[in-house]
Amino acid sequence: MTDKVISIVLGGGQGSRLFPLTATRSKPAVPIAGKYRLVDIPISNCLHSNISRIFVLTQFNSASLNKHIKNTYHFSSFSTAFVDILAAEQTPTSGGWFQGTADAVRQSLHHLSVHEFEYVLILSGDQLYQMDFDEMINKHIAAGADISIASIPVHVNDVPGFGILKTDTDGRITSFVEKPKSGFDALVSEVSDEMKAEGRIYLASMGIYIFNRKVLYNLLQSNDHTDFGKEIIPQSIKTHKVVSYQYEGYWTDIGTIPSFFDANLGLTDEIPAFNLFGNRPIYTRARMLPPSKISGTHLERAIISEGCIINASHITHSLVGIRTRIGFDTTIESCYIMGSDNYQTLEQIATSKANNEPIMGIGDRCQIKNAIIDKNCHIGNDVIINCGEPLPNGDFPTHTVQDGIVVVKKRAVIPNGTVI
CATH class of the missing domain: 2.160.10.10 (Hexapeptide repeat proteins)
Structure with a gap:
């Protein structure tokens, strides 16, 4: 099914929380683990999942990212594979910067329309994880879902920092609250026994989405909402079948200096949570x-x-x-x-x-x-x-x-x- 999927990697805004690392480069271009760039993480996950048509959306300090993409991701002339940069641009229908995650994808839809696909995989450009998207896509199709959201069980102390999903017994999302400050008991979801033992009984959105093509186009073209997590997803739960894909592996958002620092130094652990030495290498510039x-x-x-x-x-x-x-x-x-x-x-x-x-x-x-x-x-x-x-x-x-x-x-x- 992966030949029916196009992936979009969101490059983020100015990356002010990662300053000064983002003073002269975009967030996806920040070096990680001594030899890679942040953008290599989602792209490598895609390529290992046989998803090889990838757009990277960015608008700030994109020169070094453009250079890295150009020098790294080369495919056969007989292949349909590509990794392309889509920067914010002036067109007859839009003349401004990307105003949020949803607006960035909305302004890029005309670039997607020239390709044949049924599903759009939307990823963040500032996370460290290893995931098999092929499995997520197959479960999305088997569930007859309109939208799938990758979720990870978190502890109650982490709840205020995430968008929290509430699911029913079939994994369908019944509510979505962006960074809740109270009422946590009503947001407990069904998780594995291992996660329960760790006290991780809340499901946080990982910012990884699968949309059916028609659903995505209809949602983005019927309103002017600018953000997936704050607007598009919460409202779609009432009108579409939105399901959770529960992930229990290593995942961290490295959008701040402390989290970036900890994620990198964590690679030096005797048995690191993120494994650089497995059979799914991170691709980068040779x-x-x-x-x-x-x-x-x-x-x-x-x-x-x-x-x-x-x-x-x-x-x-x-x-x-x-x-x-x-x-x-x-x-x-x-x-x-x-x-x-x-x-x-x-x-x-x-x-x-x-x-x-x-x-x-x-x-x-x-x-x-x-x-x-x-x-x-x-x-x-x-x-x-x-x-x-x-x-x-x-x-x-x-x-x-x-x-x-x-x-x-x-x-x-x-x-x-x-x-x-």
């Missing part, structure tokens, strides 16, 4: 990089991407992204270092050292803890970042502090001896 070279470094719970040159003394509970240089006697703890887009030449390195300027990467004798180092940063020698008391939140020229996490901005230059 880079012809050399193996990493590591000299005299004690590594513990560390993930090192390809193309790195590392002379640090200790790297603990950290991810090190592609092409990262780390100097002698440096210690890295609980950090995500995104790496670099290119190498400096020997001549550039010599010039920087002669001028007492930091080279790209991390210098000698640094102590860095609880930090995200964005791409292409120049961090000098003897730099200390967040190794004392937790820092107050704030935005500064070279970095931002949020919930005790220091985010060094892309291309920032941190002089020798700096203490943050």
